[in-house]
Amino acid sequence: MQPHQWDWGINQWVEYLKDKDTPVLPRTRAILAALQAEGEEARERMSALDLVNIVYADPYLALKILRRAEERRSRQLGHDTTTPLAAILQTGYDELQAIVAASPAFDDVLPGCNTCEFRSVLAAAIARAWANCRSDISPDEVSMAALLVEIGELLLWHFAPEMTDKETQVREWNERYWALMQRPSEIEFTFRQLTMALAQAWELPGLIVILIKGTDTPRANIARLAADAAKLITMDLELPAVLSLLQEVHKVVPGATLVELAEPLPLPDEIRAELLKAIESGDSNQGASNA
Structure with missing residues (x-):
């Protein structure tokens, strides 16, 4: 990273990042290489859903194949790839293999990058579960958006790691200790604003852009709240914060109980037990007040 890049605004970062070739995760490369080594037999064994599961575990690959599919999609199809x-x-199996093989090698990254990757994959799983609770017409669209919500930050981890590491520490401090002292930020935009700007620069499908935005519709709110839940889980978990988030989700998915909404969250046993007790207590209090 060059010294002058510390002063860049969001438009300069979008111009710099939009054409960068991103790596895929090492495990993705290993899985695809193993399948390639097994030859035709392995290819015949793989279903499209098996390949989808590989994509869901790698936000970089998800972005790559989404952009490639849109580039090659016939405009006569009348619908986007979402x-x-x-x-x-x-894209197909052969092109998926080619995309992964041609991706840059994955350099050593800072721990914060690994955390962000984990958050993205976790957010996708949570979003799919919550969309299913709502009987969404296409939970995979909501899940895809949640998988890509952090792509702006993920790209900065690779192409401006020093800045991103410093900025994430500042923002995490401010989220945890806002009542004590706010630390100043050195960049003028949020990571999610960068994601939105890049999504528009890449001309991703309009529906995916709306869902990534995370407002205006119940589906978009599910994608945003799933990303928030994944971030909360990777920070210092506190019961009031988890319960508050679930109550926000319940407004969007009123047909599900708080217990059902909590189920896809990978919570420690002690936190889950406390959460279920708090939910039960809240239900009891609500019932008493209604009586």
Whole structure:
């Protein structure tokens, strides 16, 4: 990273990042290489859903195949590519292998980058579960958006690691200790604003851009709240914060109970037990007040 880049605004970062070739995760490269080594037999064993599961575990690959599918999609189809399955069907097994093989090697990254990658994958799983609770017409669209919500930060981890490491520490401090002292930020935009700007620069499908934005519709709110939940889980978990978030989700998915909404969250046993007790107590209090 060059010294002058510390002074860049969001438009300069978008111009710099939008054409960068990102790596895929090492485990993705290993899985695809193993399948390639097994030859035709392994290829015949793999279903499209098997390949989709590989994509869901790698936000970089999800972005790559989504962009590739959109580039090659016939405009006569009349609809965008908005799910990993649709993207896989557009690209195919051979091209998926080619995309992964041609991706840059994955350099050593700071721990914060690994955390952000984990958050993205976790957010996708949570979003799919919550969308299913709402009987969403296409939970995979919501899940795809949640998988890509952090892509702006993920790219900065690779191409401006020093700045991103410093900025994430500042923002985490401010989220945890806002009542004590706010630390000044050195960049003028949020990571999610960068994600939105990049999504528009890449001309991703309009529906995916709306869902990544995370407002205006119940589906978009699910994607945003799933990303928030994943971030909360990777920080210092506190019961009031988890309960408050679940109550926000319940407004968007009123047909599900708080217990059902908590189920896809990978909480420690002690936190889950406390959460269920708090939910039960809240339900009892609500019932008493209604009586």
